[in-house]
Amino acid sequence: MVQKVGTIARDLGRMLQALSGLMLLSILVALLWGEYYVVPAFVVAGTLTFGIGRGLGYRYANAADPGRLHGMIIAASGWFFVALFGSLPFLLTAWTVDLDPAVLAVPASADTRTLAAFLNPLNGLFESMSGFTGTGLTMTVHEGEIPHALQWWRSLIEWVGGVGVIVLTTAILARPGSGSLTLYESEARSEKIHPSIVSTVRTIWWIFLLFTFVSILLLWVAGMPIWDAINHAMTGLATGGFSITDQSIATYDSVAIDFALIPVMILGSIAFPIHYLILQGDLKNLYTDPQTRWVFGYFGLGAATLVGLLVLNGTYGSVVSAVRYGLFQFVSAASCTGFQTAVDATNVALGRWSPESQLVVTGGMVIGAAAGSTVGGIKLIRAITLTKGISFRIGGVFYPSNAVRHLRIDGRVLSDEEAAQEVEEAAIITFLWLVFLIVGTVVLLVALPMADRGYTLANVVFEVASAQGNVGLSAGITGPAMPTVTKVMFLFNMWIGRLEIIPVLVLLRGVIGSVGGYVTE
Amino acid sequence: MHFTDFPLVDHVVSFGPDSRIFDALLISGPLVIVAIALFGRNPVTIGLAGAYLLLFVASVGIEAIARRRDAPPENART
Numbered sequence: 258m259v260q261k262v263g264t265i266a267r268d269l270g271r272m273l274q275a276l277s278g279l280m281l282l283s284i285l286v287a288l289l290w291g292e293y294y295v296v297p298a299f300v301v302a303g304t305l306t307f308g309i310g311r312g313l314g315y316r317y318a319n320a321a322d323p324g325r326l327h328g329m330i331i332a333a334s335g336w337f338f339v340a341l342f343g344s345l346p347f348l349l350t351a352w353t354v355d356l357d358p359a360v361l362a363v364p365a366s367a368d369t370r371t372l373a374a375f376l377n378p379l380n381g382l383f384e385s386m387s388g389f390t391g392t393g394l395t396m397t398v399h400e401g402e403i404p405h406a407l408q409w410w411r412s413l414i415e416w417v418g419g420v421g422v423i424v425l426t427t428a429i430l431a432r433p434g435s436g437s438l439t440l441y442e443s444e445a446r447s448e449k450i451h452p453s454i455v456s457t458v459r460t461i462w463w464i465f466l467l468f469t470f471v472s473i474l475l476l477w478v479a480g481m482p483i484w485d486a487i488n489h490a491m492t493g494l495a496t497g498g499f500s501i502t503d504q505s506i507a508t509y510d511s512v513a514i515d516f517a518l519i520p521v522m523i524l525g526s527i528a529f530p531i532h533y534l535i536l537q538g539d540l541k542n543l544y545t546d547p548q549t550r551w552v553f554g555y556f557g558l559g560a561a562t563l564v565g566l567l568v569l570n571g572t573y574g575s576v577v578s579a580v581r582y583g584l585f586q587f588v589s590a591a592s593c594t595g596f597q598t599a600v601d602a603t604n605v606a607l608g609r610w611s612p613e614s615q616l617v618v619t620g621g622m623v624i625g626a627a628a629g630s631t632v633g634g635i636k637l638i639r640a641i642t643l644t645k646g647i648s649f650r651i652g653g654v655f656y657p658s659n660a661v662r663h664l665r666i667d668g669r670v671l672s673d674e675e676a677a678q679e680v681e682e683a684a685i686i687t688f689l690w691l692v693f694l695i696v697g698t699v700v701l702l703v704a705l706p707m708a709d710r711g712y713t714l715a716n717v718v719f720e721v722a723s724a725q726g727n728v729g730l731s732a733g734i735t736g737p738a739m740p741t742v743t744k745v746m747f748l749f750n751m752w753i754g755r756l757e758i759i760p761v762l763v764l765l766r767g768v769i770g771s772v773g774g775y776v777t778e
Numbered sequence: 779m780h781f782t783d784f785p786l787v788d789h790v791v792s793f794g795p796d797s798r799i800f801d802a803l804l805i806s807g808p809l810v811i812v813a814i815a816l817f818g819r820n821p822v823t824i825g826l827a828g829a830y831l832l833l834f835v836a837s838v839g840i841e842a843i844a845r846r847r848d849a850p851p852e853n854a855r856t
Contacts, residue, residue, distance in 0.1 A: 456793070459793040460793050460794070462793070463793040463794045463804065464794075466804060466807075467794075467800060467803060467804045467807070469807075470803070470804070470807025470808065470810075470811065470830075471803075471807070471830075471831065471834050473807075473811055474807075474810060474811070474827040474830055474831055475831060477814060477819075477827060478824065478827050478828060478831065483811070483814050483815050487811070535838065536794075536797065536800060536838070536841065537796070537797070537841060537845065538838075538840075538841030538842040538843070538844060538845030538846075539842075539845060540838070540842045
């Protein structure tokens with residue numbers, strides 16, 4: 258590990274330099290809105306981040322090229338440090354308003370309880386980690402009270418985080434069993450598309466930008482104000498779910514907006530290599546690609562089940578309302594976006610749905626959608642791999658021992674070795690996911706004032722699954738008043754959920770190994 | 779003068795899936811959004827946004843038709 262530090266540090270330095278660029282560009286938003294008092298916070302944050310990033314890059318400029326081990330450690334540590342430095346705009350803006358230097362002429366309206374929550378660095382780190390991991394759980398009480406520059410920063414970090422995970426899973430961490438397509442590997446059903454990671458990343462950005470513009474205009478046509486449309490398009494496509502309004506999408510109470518967001522969230526849920534093929538005119542991938550086919554089927558079946566339960570339980574007064582809110586919330590949960598329309602202000606809060614309805618939503622959050630998209634969760638391909646693997650194993654009992662059978666997953670016929678590797682990968686990830694779900698649940702059960710706040714076990718499991726699945730739907734537990742240990746636990750849950758656990762464990766093993774005084778392989 | 783003659787434009791559109799229509803949508807997207815931000819919601823901006831969205835959807839179909847037209851016959855021998 259000691260010998261690998263240089264390579265890791267250099268690449269971390271590059272990430273931080275890129276992050277600083279985003280901070281400095283965001284100054285334009287502050288200027289456009291006349292929020293001049295916010296500018297110094299972004300200047301300091303950007304300069305500090307750039308300085309440290311540049312220093313690391315310069316110090317380790319001649320480090321060795323990264324290998325596979327480096328990739329996982331860089332991904333895990335990079336996400337953490339990007340979230341750490343990405344919290345600076347929240348912290349520095351809050352302290353600017355609190356100190357209220359005369360030269361900056363901070364308006365009195367800026368001094369709000371919502372912004373003051375970021376005086377606590379842990380809250381800023383939570384918000385930043387939630388943004389970059391595309392979770393969407395928030396420390397803000399009233400999103401409309403924070404400066405527009407910070408609303409933009411929240412949306413931007415989710416947007417960048419969304420692209421980041423696509424790049425991560427399709428170009429860097431793709432491995433047998435992860436379910437990710439790679440644009441630069443030859444596939445049985447398509448010609449070699451891109452020869453390198455660099456061109457892959459650029460194409461992903463191209464597609465993401467185009468879809469963002471389409472989403473912005475779709476939401477605006479549906480009735481959203483343009484600033485709201487820009488932010489919600491960014492966080493919706495990235496399936497992050499940060500909103501700039503207090504009640505999320507329920508604020509608008511608009512059927513048109515609800516239904517306009519559904520295709521935006523679905524776009525973010527489909528593997529981006531498939532989007533590339535679709536834009537080239539290869540439409541058959543919408544139904545021939547197994548993951549895409551399963552996403553549509555799973556979304557449809559899950560939404561129909563949830564709507565059925567809402568109707569049976571009489572949660573809403575009409576079938577139309579049940580369809581509207583049930584469809585939206587299931588797509589929001591399964592795409593791991595976390596936008597919420599089911600709130601008490603306009604209808605029935607999700608936390609007051611029947612336990613079985615909440616269970617369906619929770620199941621959607623845990624499973625997620627396609628690998629190679631922006632979603633969180635275990636990923637649909639792993640759930641299908643496990644199901645088919647178990648079915649294959651049980652089915653094998655009914656065949657003679659010398660029968661030649663092959664497991665087929667994702668349209669591929671797997672050899673025995675490949676099948677074992679993929680089922681093992683899916684099983685390990687699912688097992689670890691459930692382990693950390695249980696750990697998070699136990700921590701919250703111990704630390705939260707359960708009786709005082711009226712929280713139930715279902716609420717706690719829901720909230721932890723939302724954090725680890727990078728969803729962001731809340732049963733009302735997450736907020737600045739959470740005990741510190743629960744915020745730290747959620748930071749960990751969001752982090753490992755985004756990285757699909759293994760890279761974080763590799764990082765921790767590497768760190769523990771180096772602290773223990775020996776060099777790992 | 780073609781829109782790809784502008785600085786950086788040619789560089790950006792080269793990463794897309796080789797479609798002039800989608801390249802044009804990528805480049806014009808920010809322009810439409812800026813127009814909306816400047817002039818607000820009125821029949822012209824609504825028309826612009828609507829046309830953009832319709833063109834995007836239509837382009838997907840156009841690319842599919844073009845691909846099918848250019849594909850070799852299924853029974854062609856190489």
